[in-house]
Amino acid sequence: xxxxxxxxxxxxxxxxxxxxxxxxxxxxxxxxxxxTYVNPKPVRPVGFLFQFKDGTRFRGKIYNGAGSFTEGINExxxxxxxxxxxxxxxxxxxxxxxxxRHPITGWIDNGDGTYSEPPVEIPSPPTYGxxxxxxxxxxxxxxxxxxxxxxxxxxRRTLDDLYNYYxxxxxxxxxxxxxxxxxxxxxxxxxxxxxxxxxxxSRNTPRKSYAWRAKVFKEFRGNQYVKWGGx
Numbered sequence: 001x002x003x004x005x006x007x008x009x010x011x012x013x014x015x016x017x018x019x020x021x022x023x024x025x026x027x028x029x030x031x032x033x034x035x036t037y038v039n040p041k042p043v044r045p046v047g048f049l050f051q052f053k054d055g056t057r058f059r060g061k062i063y064n065g066a067g068s069f070t071e072g073i074n075e076x077x078x079x080x081x082x083x084x085x086x087x088x089x090x091x092x093x094x095x096x097x098x099x100x101r102h103p104i105t106g107w108i109d110n111g112d113g114t115y116s117e118p119p120v121e122i123p124s125p126p127t128y129g130x131x132x133x134x135x136x137x138x139x140x141x142x143x144x145x146x147x148x149x150x151x152x153x154x155x156r157r158t159l160d161d162l163y164n165y166y167x168x169x170x171x172x173x174x175x176x177x178x179x180x181x182x183x184x185x186x187x188x189x190x191x192x193x194x195x196x197x198x199x200x201x202s203r204n205t206p207r208k209s210y211a212w213r214a215k216v217f218k219e220f221r222g223n224q225y226v227k228w229g230g231x
Contacts, residue, residue: 151193
């Protein structure tokens with residue numbers, strides 16, 4: 001009888017040892033993160049950051065011209081579009097400039113004994129000239145207020161990025177044997193805008209900015225295809 005009991009206890013001990021071998025000890029997993037796979041959501045495209053001389057920052061894209069005879073970009077500048085395909089209408093704000101300047105350098109007096117470099121000249125909002133020179137808006141927009149934005153309105157960083165993009169495309173056109181390249185014309189226009197100066201009579205003023213906004217509100221109020229700019 002004693003032998004039977006001894007054999008039973010031995011077999012029971014072996015069985016318990018086997019079960020412990022199957023189970024991971026707590027010390028091997030304690031304190032470690034429990035990873036759970038989650039299917040990631042698609043990343044929304046962020047677009048291109050357009051920075052203006054007036055301090056405005058707009059993230060979007062250049063109008064692709066779909067359903068219209070209007071070019072998204074030409075030698076004058078681009079028509080901008082939001083990522084949800086609304087046409088961006090810039091608001092052309094002005095900056096409050098200090099009048100006190102250093103008599104030699106022309107830098108602005110900050111009032112604390114220091115001077116800062118004067119801001120770049122901000123061009124005035126666009127206006128239509130002779131009827132035959134009108135640059136049309138996309139077909140689904142009214143035509144009295146131009147949506148195209150001059151290259152002169154963008155700061156140098158944005159112009160550099162645009163120039164790099166279109167100059168590369170122009171080189172590709174040339175290597176492909178194209179004697180006429182719109183990309184080359186656009187790249188050259190961007191280059192000229194970077195170093196151009198705005199005439200005093202062509203600079204933006206509070207009066208011009210207010211007149212522009214009044215015209216935009218009258219023309220585009222309630223228009224679902226338009227995004228009105230703002231800081």
